[in-house]
Amino acid sequence: MVLIVLTQNFCIDSLTGFLNLFGLIKAINTDQIGDWGTIVFIYLEKFKAPNKQVSLEKYLKFLSPSFEAIKDKFKEEDSALPTIPLRIGDNDFVLIYPQKTSEEAQNLTNLFTQKFYQHLKQEESNQLSIRVSVMNYGQKEKDPSFLLRLIFCKQITSYQLEKKGELSMAVKQLLSNLAEHICQSYGLLHQAQDLAMSDDISGLPNHRAAKSVLDQKLSQSLEEQQPFSILFIDGDNLKQYNNLSYQKGNLMIRNLAEILASQLRRGDFLARWFSGDEFLVLLPGADRKEAFRIGERLRSVVEDTTKIWPYPITISVGMASYPDDGGAMEELLLKAEKANALAKKGGKNQVCEAKTEYKEMNIIHCQQANCN
Numbered sequence: 001m002v003l004i005v006l007t008q009n010f011c012i013d014s015l016t017g018f019l020n021l022f023g024l025i026k027a028i029n030t031d032q033i034g035d036w037g038t039i040v041f042i043y044l045e046k047f048k049a050p051n052k053q054v055s056l057e058k059y060l061k062f063l064s065p066s067f068e069a070i071k072d073k074f075k076e077e078d079s080a081l082p083t084i085p086l087r088i089g090d091n092d093f094v095l096i097y098p099q100k101t102s103e104e105a106q107n108l109t110n111l112f113t114q115k116f117y118q119h120l121k122q123e124e125s126n127q128l129s130i131r132v133s134v135m136n137y138g139q140k141e142k143d144p145s146f147l148l149r150l151i152f153c154k155q156i157t158s159y160q161l162e163k164k165g166e167l168s169m170a171v172k173q174l175l176s177n178l179a180e181h182i183c184q185s186y187g188l189l190h191q192a193q194d195l196a197m198s199d200d201i202s203g204l205p206n207h208r209a210a211k212s213v214l215d216q217k218l219s220q221s222l223e224e225q226q227p228f229s230i231l232f233i234d235g236d237n238l239k240q241y242n243n244l245s246y247q248k249g250n251l252m253i254r255n256l257a258e259i260l261a262s263q264l265r266r267g268d269f270l271a272r273w274f275s276g277d278e279f280l281v282l283l284p285g286a287d288r289k290e291a292f293r294i295g296e297r298l299r300s301v302v303e304d305t306t307k308i309w310p311y312p313i314t315i316s317v318g319m320a321s322y323p324d325d326g327g328a329m330e331e332l333l334l335k336a337e338k339a340n341a342l343a344k345k346g347g348k349n350q351v352c353e354a355k356t357e358y359k360e361m362n363i364i365h366c367q368q369a370n371c372n
Contacts (some may be wrong), residue, residue, distance in 0.1 A: 015057060016093075018086055019087070020086070024144070026186070027096075035138070036139065037097050038100050038102050038105035038136050039050050039096050039134070039135050040095040040156075041154060041155065043130070043131040059123070062119035066116040067083075068296050069111040070111055070112050079099075080099070080181035089253075102134050106132075109132060112215075113130050116130070129269055133249045137150070194230040196208060199271075202272045204272045207274050211329070213269050213334075214333075215281075218327075220284070226285055226289060227283070227286060227321060227322060229291030231281035231294070232320075232333075232336035233278065234344065235256065235314075236276030236344075237315060255274075258314070259336050265298055267284055268283055268284070280340055299313065299317055299349065303349065316352075319336055320333075320336040325354050335354040
């Protein structure tokens with residue numbers, strides 16, 4: 001099975017790691033907030049830095065580790081829907097608790113604030129205080145535009161109450177329009193990202209998506225000290241299909257992509273690379289031996305399946321693995337591409353692996369189709 005994971009950086013607040021308003025819309029559209037729950041509004045107030053060199057941004061970075069206290073509690077309870085953290089303003093934040101009562105949400109928020117104050121104490125800054133307010137939501141609020149209006153109104157009403165003022169109808173209308181435009185912008189942005197990250201011929205993610213996911217998965221493997229491998233696949237003599245027609249060539253690419261995808265494990269990632277008959281496979285958790293086995297399976301299945309095609313095809317596969325072949329994305333890609341080139345040079349229809357214990361890439365191990 002192929003796991004298509006496209007980056008959603010535009011949904012994340014870069015400073016805190018919390019969702020932004022785009023992320024909230026995505027969470028609602030993907031049914032992550034449940035049918036009911038509680039929203040907790042958190043306002044950071046009375047900030048006073050211990051010296052001029054320290055800004056509020058430094059303390060906002062404590063929010064993400066403080067949120068771990070809530071995540072740990074959810075793991076203990078095995079909750080189906082996790083808490084959703086959201087940044088809605090410079091100093092204003094929201095915690096959405098799906099299927100939690102006000103009391104449950106308040107208790108969980110107390111864990112968060114206690115942890116946050118611990119971080120502040122370590123930095124010798126007790127000047128910043130937290131104000132909290134709570135509201136519930138139900139099925140009606142699951143509409144993104146409605147929930148955004150609700151959050152905005154709650155946010156401004158809170159400020160107005162401090163000044164003993166009233167929220168004008170003009171501001172309410174402004175918030176209503178803003179919420180609607182944000183939802184529309186999210187939809188357009190999501191469509192644009194899909195177009196930018198997808199290959200319309202094969203139906204697979206393209207090289208942009210592949211590089212993004214490769215960077216993400218490799219970083220995770222480095223952090224967890226887990227093996228990671230990539231396969232660089234290039235079709236052998238596929239131009240004969242384009243000689244029939246470009247439509248036949250495109251159909252062949254789609255069919256080949258389906259064959260490759262059918263042989264991958266759950267969590268693997270398949271993308272079309274730069275040129276017409278190149279593919280990249282990401283194999284999280286696969287060491288050199290496992291990656292070689294998967295590469296050979298792909299090679300064998302393509303050869304057997306296409307025997308009944310107008311022109312039977314084969315593939316050449318180059319592989320590279322972390323940690324054996326390096327720990328940088330470009331380094332692994334380069335070695336996999338060179339191993340693939342050597343597979344081509346060695347007769348095609350084979351799997352080649354890079355051997356980093358040698359200084360030169362011309363010493364490799366190739367598994368040819370006719371080898372046992």
